[in-house]
Amino acid sequence: MGLNKIIGQKALVSQLKKILSEGRLGHAYAFSGPEGIGKHTVALEFAHEILCPFGKPDSCGCVSCRTFAEGTNPDFYEVITDKSSIGIDTIRALQEHVANRPAYGHKKVYFIDGADMMTVQAQNCLLKTLEEPPEYAVIILSAVNYEALLPTIRSRTVNFRMEPYSEDEIRRIVMPLAPKNKNELDFYVKFSRGIPGKAVRMLEESSFRDLRDQIIGLLKKPGDFSQMEKVRKILNENKDDFTEIIDIIMSVYRDCLMVLMGIENGLINSDKKDIIKEIASACSKRKLMDRLAALENMQRNFRYNINYQLGIDVLLLEIQEV
Amino acid sequence: MNHQALYRKYRPKTFDDVVEQQHVVTTLKNTVISGKPAHAYLFCGTRGTGKTTMAKILARAVNCLNPKDGNPCNVCDICTGILNGTILDVIEMDAASNNSVDNVRDIIDEMVYTPSQAAYKVYIIDEVHMLSSGAFNALLKTLEEPPSHVLFILATTEPHKLPATVLSRCQRFDFHRISTNGIMERLLLIAKEAGVTLTGEAAHFLASLAEGALRDGISLLDQCISTGRNPLDLKCVYDVLGIARSELVLAAADCLIGRDEKKAVQTIERLYSEGKDLAQFLQSIIRLFRDILVYKTSGSLDNILSAGEKEKEQIPRLAKELSMTEALSIIKELSDLEAGMKWSSNPRILTEMTFLRVCTRELGREDDSLSDRIRLLEDRIRHLEDNIKIKTENYRHEIYKQEQGEEKKADDFPAAEPFKEGSFAEWDSVLNELRSAGKMTLFTSLAGTDAVWIDKNTIGIVIPEEEAFRKRVIEKAENLEAIENAVESSRGQRLNVRIIPAKKNDKNENNADIPDTVLDFVKKNGIKLDIVDE
Numbered sequence A: 001m002g003l004n005k006i007i008g009q010k011a012l013v014s015q016l017k018k019i020l021s022e023g024r025l026g027h028a029y030a031f032s033g034p035e036g037i038g039k040h041t042v043a044l045e046f047a048h049e050i051l052c053p054f055g056k057p058d059s060c061g062c063v064s065c066r067t068f069a070e071g072t073n074p075d076f077y078e079v080i081t082d083k084s085s086i087g088i089d090t091i092r093a094l095q096e097h098v099a100n101r102p103a104y105g106h107k108k109v110y111f112i113d114g115a116d117m118m119t120v121q122a123q124n125c126l127l128k129t130l131e132e133p134p135e136y137a138v139i140i141l142s143a144v145n146y147e148a149l150l151p152t153i154r155s156r157t158v159n160f161r162m163e164p165y166s167e168d169e170i171r172r173i174v175m176p177l178a179p180k181n182k183n184e185l186d187f188y189v190k191f192s193r194g195i196p197g198k199a200v201r202m203l204e205e206s207s208f209r210d211l212r213d214q215i216i217g218l219l220k221k222p223g224d225f226s227q228m229e230k231v232r233k234i235l236n237e238n239k240d241d242f243t244e245i246i247d248i249i250m251s252v253y254r255d256c257l258m259v260l261m262g263i264e265n266g267l268i269n270s271d272k273k274d275i276i277k278e279i280a281s282a283c284s285k286r287k288l289m290d291r292l293a294a295l296e297n298m299q300r301n302f303r304y305n306i307n308y309q310l311g312i313d314v315l316l317l318e319i320q321e322v
Numbered sequence B: 001m002n003h004q005a006l007y008r009k010y011r012p013k014t015f016d017d018v019v020e021q022q023h024v025v026t027t028l029k030n031t032v033i034s035g036k037p038a039h040a041y042l043f044c045g046t047r048g049t050g051k052t053t054m055a056k057i058l059a060r061a062v063n064c065l066n067p068k069d070g071n072p073c074n075v076c077d078i079c080t081g082i083l084n085g086t087i088l089d090v091i092e093m094d095a096a097s098n099n100s101v102d103n104v105r106d107i108i109d110e111m112v113y114t115p116s117q118a119a120y121k122v123y124i125i126d127e128v129h130m131l132s133s134g135a136f137n138a139l140l141k142t143l144e145e146p147p148s149h150v151l152f153i154l155a156t157t158e159p160h161k162l163p164a165t166v167l168s169r170c171q172r173f174d175f176h177r178i179s180t181n182g183i184m185e186r187l188l189l190i191a192k193e194a195g196v197t198l199t200g201e202a203a204h205f206l207a208s209l210a211e212g213a214l215r216d217g218i219s220l221l222d223q224c225i226s227t228g229r230n231p232l233d234l235k236c237v238y239d240v241l242g243i244a245r246s247e248l249v250l251a252a253a254d255c256l257i258g259r260d261e262k263k264a265v266q267t268i269e270r271l272y273s274e275g276k277d278l279a280q281f282l283q284s285i286i287r288l289f290r291d292i293l294v295y296k297t298s299g300s301l302d303n304i305l306s307a308g309e310k311e312k313e314q315i316p317r318l319a320k321e322l323s324m325t326e327a328l329s330i331i332k333e334l335s336d337l338e339a340g341m342k343w344s345s346n347p348r349i350l351t352e353m354t355f356l357r358v359c360t361r362e363l364g365r366e367d368d369s370l371s372d373r374i375r376l377l378e379d380r381i382r383h384l385e386d387n388i389k390i391k392t393e394n395y396r397h398e399i400y401k402q403e404q405g406e407e408k409k410a411d412d413f414p415a416a417e418p419f420k421e422g423s424f425a426e427w428d429s430v431l432n433e434l435r436s437a438g439k440m441t442l443f444t445s446l447a448g449t450d451a452v453w454i455d456k457n458t459i460g461i462v463i464p465e466e467e468a469f470r471k472r473v474i475e476k477a478e479n480l481e482a483i484e485n486a487v488e489s490s491r492g493q494r495l496n497v498r499i500i501p502a503k504k505n506d507k508n509e510n511n512a513d514i515p516d517t518v519l520d521f522v523k524k525n526g527i528k529l530d531i532v533d534e
Helices: A010-021 A039-051 A063-070 A088-098 A120-131 A167-177 A182-191 A196-204 A206-219 A225-237 A239-260 A270-281 A285-303 A308-321 B022-034 B051-063 B077-083 B101-111 B133-144 B180-193 B200-210 B214-225 B234-241 B246-258 B261-273 B278-298 B309-321 B324-341 B347-359 B367-404 B427-436 B440-446 B468-474 B477-491 B516-525
Strands: A028-032 A076-079 A108-112 A137-143 A158-161 B040-044 B090-094 B121-126 B150-156 B171-174 B450-455 B458-464 B496-502
Touching: A010 A039, A010 A158, A028 A039, A039 A063, A039 A108, A039 A137, A076 A088, A088 A108, A088 A120, A120 B090, A158 B214, A167 A182, A167 A196, A182 A196, A182 A270, A196 A206, A206 A225, A206 A239, A206 A270, A225 A239, A225 A308, A239 A270, A239 A285, A239 B347, A285 A308, A285 B347, B022 B051, B022 B171, B040 B051, B051 B077, B051 B090, B051 B121, B051 B150, B090 B101, B101 B121, B101 B133, B180 B200, B180 B214, B200 B214, B200 B234, B214 B234, B246 B261, B246 B278, B246 B309, B246 B324, B246 B347, B261 B278, B261 B347, B278 B309, B278 B324, B278 B347, B324 B347, B427 B440, B427 B450, B427 B477, B440 B468, B440 B477, B450 B496, B458 B468, B468 B477, B468 B496, B477 B496
Parallel strands: A028 A137, A028 A158, A076 A108, A108 A137, B040 B150, B040 B171, B090 B121, B121 B150, B458 B496
Antiparallel strands: B450 B458
């Protein structure tokens, strides 16, 4: 256990280790990066190392490490919420807990996962604690959207951005799972946008591949209303995978745009070049841009909880018309 | 292992230590020297400008046993007591987590007791904007007339959220953003004390990233120091913060300016494969375009935010290639993108689209490019119209030549017909001229009318008497002027324009009010007929 077990993110890991070994540990850190990049994992391992009084959690058998592994270490406090936001009460509870001295070691770690889900009130509530907690407390935040946090919070924390893995790294990670077809592997590498969790999940779930083939097939004839009807059916049946489906459609149109501009190397759907070319030949750049804008727009709207059914209808109409 | 974050470790302890904010420092020092502090202060300003710090210093300064020139000595019992938290007379309260009426009532209850050791009981209420409205109102009376031993210091980043009744009871101090130079000097000082060499270039860049908030700057420095690299140079800062190299930013800017869509997309591809953060990249490129704009207007590199030498070399060249409006519209597109990216699950595609839009005029959706496109269309139409006009004029010239033989007229404009009684032949082209000049009201008012010669230098527009409205429009000074201009440009001769009322179906007859004999006389002698309407 410990930071050593983390694959990749070498720069980050060595930086964290350096902080610990040189005794420069501050009181407020944030890990930010896209979903599935490993923020939670890194934060937990970092916390583990902070808490171990002997500084070597890999082989340590001390109470702190044992309990941490079991998830019962009283010096580790994780804010877990099942709601879509973290409210002020949760933060108040945390603050009460901060007042108690550590039980085993000389440090306590507070971890707020999904800190960007804190309400504005909750963030304000946290400000003073975040600026000057007791000397034994370390507060770790994780956020997909670091910029969504209040500037006053951001200015009090040292932020570590978890960078997307490079394409080569992803390729190496997913190689054992990979399909034989090299082009198809390229698609997963590109589509995952440097997030290993995503690439692995896509490869493991065969349904994703079917879904993609189905959608790309349907996109071939955007003018045909019955085809659009089928897309709608897919969207209705896979409501949970909505984002992914939209992503697939967007990647297809984006590739068409690239083909129209004469760039054929950087395609996301490089294994489906022929189909992409076919779709591209029937569209103008402007049309594609408008469609992409419509898709992007709709994805944002769904985050604001608009009516799913209506949203899809509007989206499909727009794709068809524009 | 009691390491403290740098911004806590190097929090100023005396007024003189505070970076900038001279207007606040001088006033507060004088208050301390005079020994008559007000009972309520309000410190506002953006994050990291020194509000809490100033409040803490003030709390010590008013209580210090032997203040030096208004500064707390930080060595007397009281000062040290406050610093290490053993004196309970300075209460620092977090209003964001204690924001209810009950919390305020607690303050009111305990406030009546005189301070235990210090001279003043100081309440520092930080993040005061988060108090509930009930809590604010509960505080009002106390804030207005607290006991003489109590001092309130409220601090907030958002003073507009405070009720006016609170604002009017406090001495308000607005903290300014700290200048880049101020932050830079402080960072260099801190780095030196922390035993790290920080290059001037890197310090300047960190300072410009901090945007006037010193704590942001110090946090960034902290992060850079924690990599353990020494000395810290610009490249190192770029690496730590995931900022793209200057070459990439400049390359992208070049693509956008040169409208090279292919290369623009490839630059994004490169960024991605190197695992750089798009948001950071966008910020740097927006900064670059902002610098280009600044350079264009001021002509100097003094107020440039981009730190790298490479940028400084390139900015003058880029500025030459870019017009002001283009630069503005690019910045607008990019900042829209920056805002949109926060919520997008597809930042890459979004970026690519924006780059394409900037590169290809026809794809733009924004107002700027729309007006661009309209201007293009207008130019084309004008060009077309000019061609038509030249053709008709040439045609008319031909006819005139045919009529007159090769005989040259002494008149100034060859195409102009000589003065002769009766209708004014170029009237239609005058009307067209007005229409293409966009004088639509005037054009519609004139439509269907005729014009006649009155004398050599004057023509009259015949308006039916019943249509007084038309007359009123036409006889406006600016409209008459416009007609005269149009006549001049289609005939090449400046003529006076008059309005002649006419009965219906009596267009050719100049004026029924004037007796025929007079008209005859006028015509024969070529007298200027000046009809004044009332």
